[in-house]
Structures are given as C-alpha cells and as structure tokens.
Amino acid sequence: MMIEDLQKISDAERAEAQKYEHHVHVCMETACIASRSDQVKQALTEAAERAGKPCRVKGVGCMGLCSAGPLVKVEPDGTMYKGVTPEDADEIVQKLGDSPVSRLECDTNVPFFQRQVKIVLENSGEIDPERIEDYVARDGYLALYTALTTMTPSEVIAQVAKSGLRGRGGAGFSTGLKWTTVAKSPGERKFVICNADEGDPGAFMDRSVLEGDPHAILEGMTIAGYAVGASQGYIYVRAEYPLAVERLKIAIRQAKRLGVLGENICGTTFSFNVDIRLGAGAFVCGEETALIASIEGRMGQPRPRPPYPAEHGLWGYPTLINNVESYANIVPIMRKGADWFSAIGTEKSKGTKVFALTGCIENTGLIEVPMGISLREIVFDIGGGIPDGKKFKAVQTGGPSGGCIPEEHLDMPVDFESLLQIGSFMGSGGMIVMDETSNMVDVAKYFMEFCMTESCGKCVPCRVGTAQMYDLLDKLTKNEATMADLQLLERLCDVVKYTSLCGLGQGAPNPVLSTLRYFRHEYLARIQEANHEAAFLTD
Amino acid sequence: MLRNYKKPAPPSDDKRWRLVEATMRRHGHDPNALIEVLHTVQESFGYLEEEALQFVAASLSVPLSRVYGVATFYHFFNLKPQGEHSCVVCMGTACYIKGSGAIVEAIEQEFGVKPGETTPDNKFSLLSARCLGSCGLAPAAVLDNSVAGKLEPQQVVERIREWTK
Numbered sequence: 118m119m120i121e122d123l124q125k126i127s128d129a130e131r132a133e134a135q136k137y138e139h140h141v142h143v144c145m146e147t148a149c150i151a152s153r154s155d156q157v158k159q160a161l162t163e164a165a166e167r168a169g170k171p172c173r174v175k176g177v178g179c180m181g182l183c184s185a186g187p188l189v190k191v192e193p194d195g196t197m198y199k200g201v202t203p204e205d206a207d208e209i210v211q212k213l214g215d216s217p218v219s220r221l222e223c224d225t226n227v228p229f230f231q232r233q234v235k236i237v238l239e240n241s242g243e244i245d246p247e248r249i250e251d252y253v254a255r256d257g258y259l260a261l262y263t264a265l266t267t268m269t270p271s272e273v274i275a276q277v278a279k280s281g282l283r284g285r286g287g288a289g290f291s292t293g294l295k296w297t298t299v300a301k302s303p304g305e306r307k308f309v310i311c312n313a314d315e316g317d318p319g320a321f322m323d324r325s326v327l328e329g330d331p332h333a334i335l336e337g338m339t340i341a342g343y344a345v346g347a348s349q350g351y352i353y354v355r356a357e358y359p360l361a362v363e364r365l366k367i368a369i370r371q372a373k374r375l376g377v378l379g380e381n382i383c384g385t386t387f388s389f390n391v392d393i394r395l396g397a398g399a400f401v402c403g404e405e406t407a408l409i410a411s412i413e414g415r416m417g418q419p420r421p422r423p424p425y426p427a428e429h430g431l432w433g434y435p436t437l438i439n440n441v442e443s444y445a446n447i448v449p450i451m452r453k454g455a456d457w458f459s460a461i462g463t464e465k466s467k468g469t470k471v472f473a474l475t476g477c478i479e480n481t482g483l484i485e486v487p488m489g490i491s492l493r494e495i496v497f498d499i500g501g502g503i504p505d506g507k508k509f510k511a512v513q514t515g516g517p518s519g520g521c522i523p524e525e526h527l528d529m530p531v532d533f534e535s536l537l538q539i540g541s542f543m544g545s546g547g548m549i550v551m552d553e554t555s556n557m558v559d560v561a562k563y564f565m566e567f568c569m570t571e572s573c574g575k576c577v578p579c580r581v582g583t584a585q586m587y588d589l590l591d592k593l594t595k596n597e598a599t600m601a602d603l604q605l606l607e608r609l610c611d612v613v614k615y616t617s618l619c620g621l622g623q624g625a626p627n628p629v630l631s632t633l634r635y636f637r638h639e640y641l642a643r644i645q646e647a648n649h650e651a652a653f654l655t656d
Numbered sequence: 657m658l659r660n661y662k663k664p665a666p667p668s669d670d671k672r673w674r675l676v677e678a679t680m681r682r683h684g685h686d687p688n689a690l691i692e693v694l695h696t697v698q699e700s701f702g703y704l705e706e707e708a709l710q711f712v713a714a715s716l717s718v719p720l721s722r723v724y725g726v727a728t729f730y731h732f733f734n735l736k737p738q739g740e741h742s743c744v745v746c747m748g749t750a751c752y753i754k755g756s757g758a759i760v761e762a763i764e765q766e767f768g769v770k771p772g773e774t775t776p777d778n779k780f781s782l783l784s785a786r787c788l789g790s791c792g793l794a795p796a797a798v799l800d801n802s803v804a805g806k807l808e809p810q811q812v813v814e815r816i817r818e819w820t821k
C-alpha cells in the first residue's frame with residue numbers, strides 16, 4: 118500500500134459518486150434499524166431502480182436526531198426526512214431534484230443541527246461504515262500514512278500532546294502524557310487497548326462512533342501503536358453492541374486487505390494487529406485494570422494503582438488504554454494539526470465532546486459540541502427544552518458516579534473542571550434531563566441500586582457501604598426514615614467515597630451527595646412525612 | 657511449547673460442540689480465551705450447563721473453580737436454560753426516566769415472572785439490561801434479538817401473549 122494506491126481508490130470512489138445526481142443517505146444504526154430503517158433502505162433502492170433516476174442509496178451512521186428515526190438525508194441539497202416508512206420511498210424518489218416531501222421534512226435550520234461542531238462525528242451520516250473505500254475517499258488512512266512515512270513516534274506524541282486532548286472516558290487525563298509514559302516504559306512487548314465498554318446507562322456515543330465510522334478507531338489505534346511502540350491492539354466491546362462488533366469485524370478485514378493494518382503497514386517495517394474482545398455485562402469492566410483482567414480471561418476486578426497500566430498492564434506489559442472517542446480525535450488532530458484542535462474549546466478542555474442527550478427533552482439524540490458551551494444552550498437551544506410544557510428540574514451527567522445539576526448552574530460552561538466543581542462529573546457523555554415530575558430521592562436510590570449490584574465485591578467499603586446506603590435510601594423513599602438515618606447516610610457517603618479501591622465505589626456516593634446538595638428539601642420532606650405518619654400512629 | 661496435553665472429548669456428539677472446539681482451536685487452547693469460549697458456548701447452547709463448564713475447564717487447563725467464578729461474575733452468562741422467547745427490558749437511566757419500570761411491572765403481573773426468571777412452560781424469559789445503547793428510543797427493549805423502542809407496557813404484554821399462547 119503506497120500513497121498512490123490510496124489516491125487511486127479515493128479518485129475512483131469520487132468518480133463513481135459523481136455519476137449520480139442524487140445521493141440518499143439512510144441511517145443504519147441500532148436505533149434507526151429498530152424503527153425499520155433497513156426496510157426503508159431496501160424500499161428506496163427499489164424505488165430508485167423503478168424510477169430509473171440517477172440516484173445512489175447508501176446506508177450511513179447516526180445523524181443525531183435518533184428519536185425521530187428512521188432519518189434519511191438527500192444530498193446535494195441536504196434535505197432531511199424524519200420518521201420515514203418504506204411506503205414513503207416512491208414519493209421521496211419522485212421528488213428528487215424537485216421540491217422536498219414537506220410531510221416528512223425535518224428542519225435542519227435549527228440549533229440542534231446548526232450549533233454542533235463535528236470532529237469525532239465528521240463522517241457519521243456521510244460514509245457507508247461497511248465500505249473502506251468510502252472512508253478513504255474522505256482522506257481516510259492518509260493521517261496514518263503520513264505519520265508512518267514522515268514522522269518519528271516522538272513527533273506523533275508531541276503533536277497529540279500539543280493538541281491538549283484529554284481522555285474522553287471520564288477522568289480527562291492528558292492523552293499526550295499517557296502516550297509518553299507508555300512509550301518510555303521499558304517492555305519487550307506493548308499493547309494498545311480501546312475501551313469500548315461504555316457501561317454508563319444512558320450513554321451511546323461510543324456505540325455510534327463504532328457503528329458509524331469504525332475505520333476512524335482502527336486508524337487512531339494504529340497511529341497510537343506506532344507512537345508508543347506496540348504491535349498488538351485490542352478493542353474491548355460490550356456484548357450488548359452486536360452491530361458495532363459486526364461493523365468492526367468487517368472494518369478489520371477490509372483494512373488488512375488494503376494493507377493499512379497487519380504486517381508491514383503502508384510498506385514500512387511497522388506491523389500492527391487488532392483483535393476484538395467481548396465484554397460480558399459487568400459495568401466495573403469499564404475500569405481500566407478490571408478491563409485488563411477481563412481480556413486476560415479472568416473475573417473483572419480492579420486492582421490498586423499504581424502501578425498504572427501504562428507501566429504494568431496487559432500480562433504485565435506497558436499498555437495504552439484509551440476510550441473510543443479519544444481515539445476518534447486522533448485522526449483529525451494528525452490531519453489538521455494540533456493548533457487547529459486547541460483553538461476549539463476552553464483553556465483547559467480542548468476540542469469537542471459528544472453527548473447523548475436523553476430523558477425528558479424534546480430532541481433526543483447524539484450531539485457534538487465545543488467544550489465550554491453552557492448547559493442551558495445544550496438543554497434549551499440544542500435540546501429544544503422540556504416537552505409537554507413541564508418545568509426543567511435537573512440534568513444528570515457522569516452516569517452512576519456523576520451528579521444532578523439544577524437550574525441555577527445551567528449557565529456554567531461545560532468542561533472537566535467546572536463539572537467537578539459543582540459536584541458532578543464529565544463521565545463518558547451521557548446527559549439525562551429530568552423534569553419536575555422526577556423525584557430526586559428516587560433518582561439517588563436508582564443509582565445506588567446500580568452501584569450496589571455492579572460492585573465487584575473486592576473491597577469492603579463499596580461492597581457493604583453501597584448496600585447500607587441503598588437500605589437507607591429505600592427507607593427514605595418509603596417515608597420510614599429519621600433524621601438519624603439521614604446523618605448516617607451522609608457519614609457513609611464520606612467513608613465510601615474516600616476508602617473504596619476503585620472509581621466505582623469512590624463515585625457511588627456522588628448521586629446522593631449532589632441531590633443532597635441541591636435538593637435537600639426533598640429528603641427532609643420524606644422524613645417529615647415519616648414523622649407525621651409516626652405521630653398519627655401513636656395518637 | 658511442549659505440553660503433555662490430551663484433548664478431552666466433548667460431553668456428547670451434539671454438533672454444536674464443534675463450534676466450541678473451533679473457538680478453542682482458534683485461540684490455541686489458551687487459558688486467557690476463557691471468556692471468548694464461554695461466549696461461544698452460550699451462543700450455541702443458549703446457556704452454560706455444568707457439563708459445558710467442565711469440558712471448557714479441562715480443554716483450556718483451567719481449574720473448574722475459575723471457570724465457575726467467571727461464569728457467575730459476568731451478568732451476560734446464563735447458568736440456567738432460557739425460555740423459547742425472551743424480552744430484555746432496558747433499565748438504564750434514560751429508559752428508567754421514561755417509565756421502563758412500568759413495563760417490567762406489567763409483565764410481572766401478567767405472566768408472573770420477575771427479571772431473570774422463565775415461565776414454567778419454558779416459553780418465555782424476562783431479562784433486564786443496563787442500557788442497550790438505543791436511549792434515543794427510550795423506553796427500549798430487545799424482543800427476541802431485535803431492538804424495539806418507544807414502548808408502551810400494553811404493547812409489550814401483547815407481544816409476549818402471542819408467544820405464550
């Protein structure tokens with residue numbers, strides 16, 4: 118594989134595309150397929166044949182507004198259709214090049230589409246994830262080729278470091294620093310792992326990237342492998358994502374055939390392979406040391422750090438472990454430069470973040486926004502506010518280790534530091550909006566139940582503490598708790614937070630702490646209710 | 657590496673064991689491949705029966721206790737046979753906020769099974785998941801391997817009623 122070969126594929130692909138006057142993109146990701154987009158695609162293909170129009174129908178990745186699926190986009194005019202059924206196919210094809218079918222039209226001139234900045238999702242909705250040629254035609258694998266043939270590994274790391282990219286898996290650790298540590302750690306072998314366990318309920322950014330643009334992850338991982346000196350990579354995917362696994366398998370096969378993965382990549386001496394490992398439904402396996410144990414075929418229990426995986430990881434070798442979205446940022450950074458990237462976002466949080474916007478909100482779906490945007494813009498402009506005339510109450514970020522953010526903090530810029538400051542957490546990017554009908558004590562109990570069942574049981578504070586806290590919250594929701602119970606709950610929060618071994622236990626009290634901080638009156642109301650009932654009984 | 661290794665025979669002449677053996681061969685009978693192999697067993701047989709665990713343990717030279725430990729640690733593995741049909745209700749945050757609890761309650765009431773249980777006639781299993789990644793369609797569930805979204809409790813009960821007729 119030489120640069121000319123990439124160019125040839127890209128030219129051929131573009132020439133082929135030019136033959137068609139119209140391009141119809143049909144979303145073929147899990148959510149839209151669940152609303153029959155596969156049948157819509159089939160019907161559109163047949164309708165185009167019947168009508169004899171110069172039109173190409175293509176399956177693509179997520180276009181963002183998943184709740185309005187199946188989504189169909191017509192290029193070059195950019196018309197978007199929502200809620201398309203197979204029966205609509207003939208009409209859509211007939212109206213190509215004419216005025217759009219207004220009945221199905223989805224206005225793209227709204228903040229939901231206009232306010233987004235796409236880096237990670239640049240190809241999602243544009244390319245067919247099952248065809249490497251389509252990826253190459255959008256400059257795919259060019260960054261890898263350039264890195265391998267014109268840059269040293271330390272130059273690659275320097276560029277990633279300069280971009281200011283921070284890990285998108287939750288904690289926001291500097292990616293450049295992590296790569297440097299792995300590169301410097303001595304070891305006869307090294308490994309690169311992609312964390313695609315995406316366990317936070319209500320988050321589906323990583324699934325979308327894997328299903329919509331799998332080659333971007335392979336290319337990012339291969340560049341990482343070159344930078345740190347690894348020749349083997351693993352993608353650890355949850356078993357709940359069968360379509361993502363399928364698309365990754367296809368992508369790996371195609372990349373190997375093209376010579377951009379496997380032995381002697383792009384004709385150089387660098388070799389890199391990627392294998393897929395399936396998770397098996399344990400949330401804690403998203404934690405890096407537990408994930409490594411799971412790849413080694415063991416129970417996924419975390420171990421104390423240090424030593425960090427960067428020094429002592431898979432089978433004891435130096436291991437780079439990054440999140441899906443972190444890898445997805447690598448190719449754009451290599452292609453467009455560190456300065457371009459670091460010009461986006463805030464001083465300490467560069468680039469964009471993908472969020473899964475769900476819950477009680479008008480526009481449910483996937484959004485990519487620059488860091489530093491305010492929560493209010495996300496919820497009310499992009500998200501379109503709360504449906505059915507209800508009132509906003511809180512937005513939950515950071516999953517089971519995160520917190521609930523009330524109205525008064527909506528104007529705060531979204532970045533790693535600000536979220537921590539107000540008792541929440543960036544997490545992987547789930548954003549769940551709650552309206553006035555949600556009860557915060559119930560929400561806290563819901564997350565505690567989650568942590569209690571997902572606790573791996575290795576350390577006492579988390580194993581016992583989450584169960585005790587759950588019982589107290591249960592008493593509260595049943596109006597059976599006293600002030601003493603609330604004090605005990607607060608003390609337990611403290612103990613579990615500071616003495617648990619891994620992030621699961623350390624973060625488990627956060628939903629309670631943040632709801633206590635902003636919605637304490639709801640807890641007190643439950644206790645008052647309990648007092649009333651008690652008084653009533655003794656009367 | 658020279659190992660005094662005698663390949664154990666599969667528990668029966670069921671053809672599905674060949675799939676399991678193929679996975680083990682692909683990984684060179686490496687003990688590290690335990691989870692991969694258990695995935696294949698579950699895919700082929702629907703659950704992990706004790707004989708299968710013993711066979712996998714012997715084939716990969718892993719103590720049975722470790723195989724059992726792994727099989728019980730991960731929620732995805734079933735140690736009991738599943739019903740002919742299954743409904744996995746998502747209990748992730750987005751679905752919970754949108755009322756997936758009501759779906760589970762409706763199923764519990766109508767068919768007398770709790771999450772993780774199977775009806776006595778083995779027709780139907782109710783399961784729960786922690787997010788199917790289709791939060792945009794909350795509340796979501798997997799009905800016999802296909803994801804369905806924006807569900808109403810009654811609609812799900814109807815589907816299951818057809819299965820259990």
Ligand SMILES: Cc1cc2nc3c(=O)[nH]c(=O)nc-3n(C[C@H](O)[C@H](O)[C@H](O)COP(=O)(O)O)c2cc1C
Pocket residue numbers: 283284285286287288289290312313314315316317400401402403404405406438439440441443545619620621
């Ligand atoms: C309980 C727990 C669950 C986690 N789940 C995930 C996850 O699903 N995906 C992920 O990328 N990181 C997850 N992490 C963070 C990882 O341990 C690790 O920090 C991350 O993969 C590093 O990648 P990054 O530097 O690119 O963010 C989790 C951490 C903890 C403590």
Ligand code: SF4
Pocket residue numbers: 401418419571572573574575576577579580617618619620621622623
């Ligand atoms: S904090 Fe919880 S999940 Fe983490 S090691 Fe301890 S018991 Fe396991």
Ligand code: FES
Pocket residue numbers: 144145146147148149178179180181182183186187188482483
């Ligand atoms: S899955 Fe189709 S638009 Fe998101």
Ligand code: FES
Pocket residue numbers: 318319320746747748749750751752786787788789790791792794795796
């Ligand atoms: S929370 Fe139900 S699909 Fe994500």
